[in-house]
Amino acid sequence: xxxxxxxxxxxxxxxxxxxxxxxxxxxxxxxxxxxxxxxxxxxxxxxxxxxxxxxxxxxxxxxxxxxxxxxxxxxxxxxxxxxxxxxxxxxxxxxxxxxxxxxxxxxxxxxxxxxxxxxxxxxxxxxxxxxxxxxxxxxxxxxxxxxxxxxxxxxxxxxxxxxxxxxxxxxxxxxxxxxxxxxxxxxxxxxxxxxxxxxxxxxxxxxxxxxxxxxxxxxxxxxxxxxxxxxxxxxxxxxxxxxxxxxxxxxxxxxxxxxxxxxxxxxxxxxxxxxxxxxxxxxxxxxxxxxxxxxxxxxxxxxxxxxxxxxxxxxxxxxxx
Amino acid sequence: xxxxxxxxxxxxxxxxxxxxxxxxxxxxxxxxxxxxxxxxxxxxxxxxxxxxxxxxxxxxxxxxxxxxxxxxxxxxxxxxxxxxxxxxxxxxxxxxxxxxxxxxxxxxxxxxxxxxxxxxxxxxxxxxxxxxxxxxxxxxxxxxxxxxxxxxxxxxxxxxxxxxxxxxxxxxxxxxxxxxxxxxxxxxxxxxxxxxxxxxxxxxxxxxxxxxxxxxxxxxxxxxxxxxxxxxxxxxxxxxxxxxxxxxxxxxxxxxxxxxxxxxxxxxxxxxxxxxxxxxxxxxxxxxxxxxxxxxxxxxxxxxxxxxxxxxxxxxxxxxx
DNA sequence: TCGCATTGCGGGTAAATGCTCACATGAGAG
DNA sequence: CTCTCATGTGAGCATTTACCCGCAATGCGA
Numbered sequence: 001x002x003x004x005x006x007x008x009x010x011x012x013x014x015x016x017x018x019x020x021x022x023x024x025x026x027x028x029x030x031x032x033x034x035x036x037x038x039x040x041x042x043x044x045x046x047x048x049x050x051x052x053x054x055x056x057x058x059x060x061x062x063x064x065x066x067x068x069x070x071x072x073x074x075x076x077x078x079x080x081x082x083x084x085x086x087x088x089x090x091x092x093x094x095x096x097x098x099x100x101x102x103x104x105x106x107x108x109x110x111x112x113x114x115x116x117x118x119x120x121x122x123x124x125x126x127x128x129x130x131x132x133x134x135x136x137x138x139x140x141x142x143x144x145x146x147x148x149x150x151x152x153x154x155x156x157x158x159x160x161x162x163x164x165x166x167x168x169x170x171x172x173x174x175x176x177x178x179x180x181x182x183x184x185x186x187x188x189x190x191x192x193x194x195x196x197x198x199x200x201x202x203x204x205x206x207x208x209x210x211x212x213x214x215x216x217x218x219x220x221x222x223x224x225x226x227x228x229x230x231x232x233x234x235x236x237x238x239x240x241x242x243x244x245x246x247x248x249x250x251x252x253x254x255x256x257x258x259x260x261x262x263x264x265x266x267x268x269x270x271x272x273x274x275x276x277x278x279x280x281x282x283x284x285x286x287x288x289x290x291x292x293x294x295x296x297x298x299x300x301x302x303x304x305x306x307x308x309x310x311x312x313x314x315x316x317x318x319x320x321x
Numbered sequence: 322x323x324x325x326x327x328x329x330x331x332x333x334x335x336x337x338x339x340x341x342x343x344x345x346x347x348x349x350x351x352x353x354x355x356x357x358x359x360x361x362x363x364x365x366x367x368x369x370x371x372x373x374x375x376x377x378x379x380x381x382x383x384x385x386x387x388x389x390x391x392x393x394x395x396x397x398x399x400x401x402x403x404x405x406x407x408x409x410x411x412x413x414x415x416x417x418x419x420x421x422x423x424x425x426x427x428x429x430x431x432x433x434x435x436x437x438x439x440x441x442x443x444x445x446x447x448x449x450x451x452x453x454x455x456x457x458x459x460x461x462x463x464x465x466x467x468x469x470x471x472x473x474x475x476x477x478x479x480x481x482x483x484x485x486x487x488x489x490x491x492x493x494x495x496x497x498x499x500x501x502x503x504x505x506x507x508x509x510x511x512x513x514x515x516x517x518x519x520x521x522x523x524x525x526x527x528x529x530x531x532x533x534x535x536x537x538x539x540x541x542x543x544x545x546x547x548x549x550x551x552x553x554x555x556x557x558x559x560x561x562x563x564x565x566x567x568x569x570x571x572x573x574x575x576x577x578x579x580x581x582x583x584x585x586x587x588x589x590x591x592x593x594x595x596x597x598x599x600x601x602x603x604x605x606x607x608x609x610x611x612x613x614x615x616x617x618x619x620x621x622x623x624x625x626x627x628x629x630x631x632x633x634x635x636x637x638x639x640x641x642x
Numbered sequence: 643t644c645g646c647a648t649t650g651c652g653g654g655t656a657a658a659t660g661c662t663c664a665c666a667t668g669a670g671a672g
Numbered sequence: 673c674t675c676t677c678a679t680g681t682g683a684g685c686a687t688t689t690a691c692c693c694g695c696a697a698t699g700c701g702a
């Protein structure tokens with residue numbers, strides 16, 4: 001940019017690139033026309049155009065609220081090394097964020113379901129996953145296998161409320177493998193007994209090797225799903241929080257750095273936990289101010305390498321910790 | 322478009338086009354990649370991208386002052402004593418000059434809108450101003466007031482086609498003051514009656530004291546906007562031209578020296594006229610061979626002290642009269 | 643003046659793009 | 673209920689673009 005203020009005996013610098021870029025992007029001319037207009041070869045015109053781009057002479061902006069979301073996606077990807085990230089416009093404070101992100105989550109799942117090669121797809125549970133199911137289109141995908149990561153026996157012995165895997169299986173006609181163990185066993189030995197059953201072991205093995213994982217993220221505040229759904233008592237919740245618990249994925253509790261705790265309900269939680277740093281997609285579906293510390297932890301240790309959220313949550317996740 | 326029967330808040334609209342456009346222009350992905358990313362066919366991706374372009378969602382701006390244009394700017398400033406001048410590369414003869422200068426005009430307006438102190442900004446009308454609006458980025462600037470210089474009631478009683486002030490107001494969330502009088506009244510006494518109304522007087526006062534003015538420039542040739550938009554008849558146009566009319570700003574006609582005529586439609590034009598020699602910025606946005614005599618007149622008498630145009634028009638303005 | 647490396651140019655070519663043309667789907671009129 | 677129109681979609685194809693490769697010109701140190 002240190003051009004002397006002389007007149008035009010030197011008309012040839014990146015000025016030409018600017019002019020070529022102008023003609024290309026604004027006037028919509030083809031590179032052939034630009035070449036003719038400027039009296040140079042097509043190849044040179046092409047180089048000028050691409051140089052105008054590389055030098056940042058051309059500024060492209062998107063006049064749409066989606067634009068901000070796209071910028072947030074990129075920022076989240078960079079910050080947490082995500083392989084997949086989707087940010088949707090928030091519905092405003094106070095509104096339930098689940099409907100907004102559910103259809104995007106459903107679209108993401110459908111992308112995998114449409115793949116012809118058989119996949120094993122693992123699912124957590126929770127309201128976000130339930131929203132995903134509701135937003136899904138029925139779709140024939142019998143080549144895949146759907147497996148639950150989390151036990152689906154509630155404390156009272158019934159099947160768990162949000163039986164995500166079964167509902168998806170209904171919609172896509174794929175075989176499903178429920179995890180026939182309690183979400184949280186009363187004690188460690190009972191969990192071991194369940195896990196020792198051969199049918200359960202087969203499901204556990206399937207879940208551990210799943211090609212794709214879709215999970216929600218639970219917060220540890222007083223409205224923790226684990227608590228409101230009756231899996232932990234208020235006292236135990238408070239204890240775990242005092243010990244640093246920040247959130248949970250598939251019932252497994254971790255701290256603000258995303259490290260799994262080795263006490264509390266983690267000794268009694270059924271099913272498999274999502275290991276940090278997987279190469280396979282591990283996609284979190286979660287939004288809301290109260291979930292921010294939980295999501296941040298899961299992203300930091302790469303328990304999740306993909307995220308679907310809303311713009312307000314994305315901004316909070318990008319704010320300095 | 323297969324609409325999911327579910328209650329999606331905003332399932333899919335041109336949001337997809339915006340997303341595709343962002344991926345294409347900002348992220349630099351190929352249409353194949355976009356198709357894979359969004360789970361649609363390549364053809365659809367291409368359609369989305371081109372729609373994003375057609376809908377004006379994508380805005381391209383050039384961050385470089387081409388040497389030749391800078392020289393023209395300086396020459397125009399010197400010749401006509403302009404305080405602001407911006408010359409953009411022409412798009413070639415025959416091409417519509419409006420898109421080229423619109424984004425520069427939008428940038429100029431945005432500079433004023435970003436000022437924290439409240440301003441009163443006055444606007445004329447016409448295609449150039451309309452192009453400006455389309456090129457503008459949405460921007461929160463509620464501290465300013467936007468006022469129309471020109472009446473916005475068309476001959477048939479409808480609101481005028483290019484309701485610039487309202488559209489800008491939409492984009493920047495600033496209060497706006499339309500000029501509720503006919504662009505051109507049938508006779509002098511009717512104009513006086515309109516102007517005597519107290520609400521109109523308040524708007525007139527606001528318009529007279531506006532801190533910044535953005536206006537187009539109309540030519541008096543057979544394609545005069547005043548004529549094509551139905552405000553003057555062919556006969557009247559010819560009469561005025563015979564009497565020396567060279568152009569008009571905000572509906573007020575002047576001769577080749579920029580002196581306002583005191584007959585013809587000037588006795589019936591609503592709104593305020595831009596007085597020559599203002600200290601406050603009075604910025605004209607105009608380009609095209611047919612407008613050259615009009616622009617020259619407006620510059621000569623300093624009706625305008627700022628100009629945004631293209632290189633071809635700038636050269637014509639600098640040619641000896 | 644002579645290597646010798648660096649840079650820019652034109653040619654050629656594979657990939658990407660846009661465009662047109664049938665065909666499906668659905669709404670609305672008859 | 674059928675026909676028609678309007679809209680959207682996928683496929684094929686011509687055009688346009690991006691990239692790779694020799695070649696020549698220029699700059700530089702020996």
